[in-house]
Amino acid sequence: MSSRRIIRNVVRSSIALSSIAVLSSAFAVAEGLPRALPPQPLADALDTFAQISNLQVIYRADLADGRLSKGADAGLSAEQTLQALLRDTGLTYTFVNERMVAIRGETETTSKTTGAGFNSNISGSELGRSRHKQSFRGAIRLAQADSTNAASSGTQQVALDERVIEEVRVTASRREENLQDVAVAVTVIDQEELARGGKTSLPELMTFVPGVTVAQTGANFFNDVYIRGINATVVAGVGTYVDDIPYNSSTRYAGGGAPVDGTLLDLEYVNVLKGPQGTLYGASAMGGVLQFKTRNPSLQRWSASTSTDLSTTRGGGLNQLYRIAANGPIVEDKLAIGVSGFWKEKTGFIDNVTRGHRWDDSEYYGGSLSLFAAPIENLTLKALVMYQNSEQEGLATIEVNGRDNFPAPGVRQGVPIHGRLATGERTLNPSIFESTLFGLTAEYDFGPATLTSVSSYQEQERVQLLDFTVQFVGLADQLFPQRAPHLSSTLDGALGWDKVVQELRLTSASNGKFEWIVGGYYAKEQGFNIQDLVFVPAEPTFYYANFPSDYRETAAFGTVTYYFTPAVDMSVGIRHSETESSLALDNNGSLLIQAIPLNAIEDQITTYLLNVRYRPTEHVSLYARAASGYRPGGANFLVTNPVTGELLSERAYRPDELWSYEAGVKGSLFGGRFNYDLAAFFIDWKDYQIGVNRGGLGVAANAEKSSSRGAEAALSFRASDALKLTATISHIDAKLEVDEPDLGGAKGTQLPNSPEWAGALGLNYDFMLGALPAYFGGTWNYTGKIPYGFSGFTDRNGVYHGTSNPRYLADDFSVLDLQAGILTDRYQASLYVKNVLNEYAYSTFTPNATASSLAVPVVPRTVGVTLRVSFE
Secondary structure: OOHHHHHHHHHHHOOOOOOOOEEOOOOOOOOOOOOOEOOEEHHHHHHHHHHOOOOEEEEEHHHHOOOEEOOEOOOOOHHHHHHHHOOOOOEEEEEOOOOEEEEEEOOOOOOOOEOOOEEOOOOHHHHHHOOOHHHHHHHEEEEOOOHHHHHHOHHHHHHOHHHOOOOOEEOOOOOOEEHHHOOOOEEEEOHHHHHOOOOOOHHHHHOOOOOEEEEOOOOOOOOEEEEOOEOOOOOOOEEEEEOOEEOOOOOHHHOOOOOOOOOOOOEEEEEEEEOOOHHHHOOOOOOEEEEEEEOOOOOOOOEEEEEEEEEEEOOOOEEEEEEEEEEEEEEOOOEEEEEEEEEEEEOOOOEEOOOOEEOOOEEEEEEEEEEEEOOOOOEEEEEEEEEEEEEEOOOOOEEEOOEOOEOOOOOOOOOEOOOOOEEOOOOOOOEEEEEEEEEEEEEEEOOOEEEEEEEEEEEEEEEEEEEOHHHHHHHHHHHOHHHOOOOEEEEEEEEEEEEEEEEEEEEEOOOOOEEEEEEEEEEEEEEEEEEEEEEEOOOOOOOEEEOOEEEEEEEEEEEEEEEEEOOEEEEEEEEEEEEEEEEEEEEOOOOOOOOEEEEEEEEEEEEEEEEEEEEEEOOEEEEEEEEEEEEOOEEOOOOEOOOOOOEOOOOEEOOEEEEEEEEEEEEEEHHHOEEEEEEEEEEEEEOOEEEEEEOOEEEEEEOOEEEEEEEEEEEEEEOOOOEEEEEEEEEEEEEEOOOEOOOOEOOOOEOOOOOOEEEEEEEEEEEEEOOEEEEEEEEEEEEOOEEEOEOOEEOOOOOEEOOOOEOEEEOOEEEEEEEEEEEOOOEEEEEEEEOOOOOOOEEEEEOOOOOOEEEEEOOOOEEEEEEEEEEO
16 A cells, blocks of 8 residues: 555544643642652643642643643642742642642733734744633643532632733844743744634745745755845755754755755744854754754653645645644653644646646655654654655746737736647656655753754755756757657656754753853755756657765854843854755766866854843833844866866855844733734845856855845734734845846846745634634735846946846735634634635746746635544
8 A cells, every 4th residue: 555545544533632731739748748750741641730739830831832841840839849840840820729729821921913824923832822811721721630629610710811921932132032022023933723714834834934936946846935135046045953953965066055844744843043043053044044943752652643634725625634632641751742644635726728737736745754742851863754745747837928028929028828828838847756754852951051952864856857858958959869859858857865963952941140051063064966868750869967075064152141130132043054964966968068076165253143132021021233244155067068067166166154233123012902923134145155057057156145034014903802913024135235247136136036025914713603602714815926036237448237036026915814613622624715816826936038938826815614523
């Protein structure tokens, strides 16, 4: 039985279990507790604490999500045990009465900025637990032993509602902090909230993050993320992390660093860190970082869930998505296991007018397996295996004219050649993407500091067939006239990499006085890239190339934070990296005159960080930040003039570096009903990496200088207990600072792939449908005009510098999505409509001066339903 059928049958036949823990007990506070509590998830620790004490412990569910307790020794009093359990979590406690204690955050401010899918200041779990005021018990966890006490204390719980502080803890600084206090722009995405509206892919999630766009390829993978105009024409400028594991490539010729899409795995949250993170996150994090945080299995209780998403797209057919997740203890308090899986089948909506059938059907499946262990006091271990596979017949792209009258005469630039949702590709362009990750994270708490080790092995491979009939079939007719006419030409490509990463870091305990992080990093990557040009009828090898690459990086880093007062602190960080890379080309075709010998280079890069934070009140946090980031350079193709032997390309492309200067303010007004997150930035980008043509071959090079400046805002307003409004807006002015002949771009030209203006509005209204809690919501996303390519220019000496990517300014567009549903503790059901008005626009455009340009259309109107079942 195939992997796809196994996953599909397992998912469809599984019953899922999950719920909010409700436990209680009673005991004498002053007596020593008879049992030690091991390191474990905080929610599990509090549940056990309640069972062996005579206290009821009440807390918001989102306060415990993602937090680990370091445990407590036996023989301590209840209060001493509670202090130990909360050590280094950033949480405190308050006795409500003699039998009840409330867990809360360090401050009394409510930091809550949520939207229809994007959450600047709130964890994902809170949204699903506080849909309506009647379900307050679902918004908190009450740890106790006797369930009857929970019912009898309902009045007291509601009275506590305004006193239990809601906050989100993030690890943007490699140390868990309150989101409102983090000195960097961070957006926390609730992927489960978005999944109820049918939004399950990385491009769909990023539309809710101000300052972020995604350049799509028309596939389920290799979608490049752009943050604040920092693009990725050679290697990704945005880092991707799964837990603490960096998951991307650092080399151009192995496919670059396109982020893996972890949104369908069993995640706790997705974080988007904006601005360079080079000091703590290293190479390729100069635009920012995507963090996919997987869920830790519970050491104390089993839970599971399953969900189904069925939809239909206008011009397409049935789309299916099935997901399953389960986790629980193998050995209570010591060892737990978690599994998750998904299978997604998309019916395409692009018609192939040449072959006479639909073009872009795809299948996407994967899953994860994790083991979480606390074998001894103060030590935790997490092993993770993750796998994803995507198979697609053709890319969801259409052919358009890249300039007026080319390649289709009488057709204007940007107009589809074969139809609004049609392609004329002559040969199938099947693609296969496979991604595998093995990781092991170990943490040991020494008390004054915690030692963390992160080890990983990862692989990615992409197989892609591309139709090159227009580019090469005419040449084949000239070179091989005896078999002319040639019907088609296909470039068969396979590229990918495997990588080993090891990081060690030592993090001091949070003390609000002087804190520090020091660490070391090592990575070794081997890449491959094989290309074969195949003709019909077949010809002798015309172009076959295999260029293996190798990359190594070692780094040391550290940050220190000093608190001048409880309200003012400053952080300083530095990272020094040394890289080695090599590249060779083995060619046995007739297109190239000779093979390219091994080329190896070395580089050294140092990045810096300076943060200043000021919290004038409990409801306001201000910060200023200066940080640098980089992408490593690499060995290049040594392209020579076949006649003169002159070297046409540089031996290496240099690292590109940038400095970012940012200021922001986060806070709340009107008792937490109105929340805001505002930021302004300026980025100075030098030696940025570009792709150029040298002697007919694409190689890497460096342009001189560009910049990006702008501002972002994320706002939310809870108009009533039932109605919540949200809004985001971003303005990005990213442009060339000097003339760039290799690009064909004049000084002042806006950089490609990022709109100058973008924004989103969200609404959510909660109500009761009979005895069931229900909701209705919608989002409106606006994307301004996006430039692609460059226009060419004439320099001051009268020399014209053309471009291989002609300038195209895509029209602005807006997309309206609606959804409604019912949420209970065990069941969730929703109906959604994406792109309600069936807006037609290009989400991505790839210009080409010598052949058809490609565009990725916005997905037409899609109607779907979701159902999720969970219980313990």
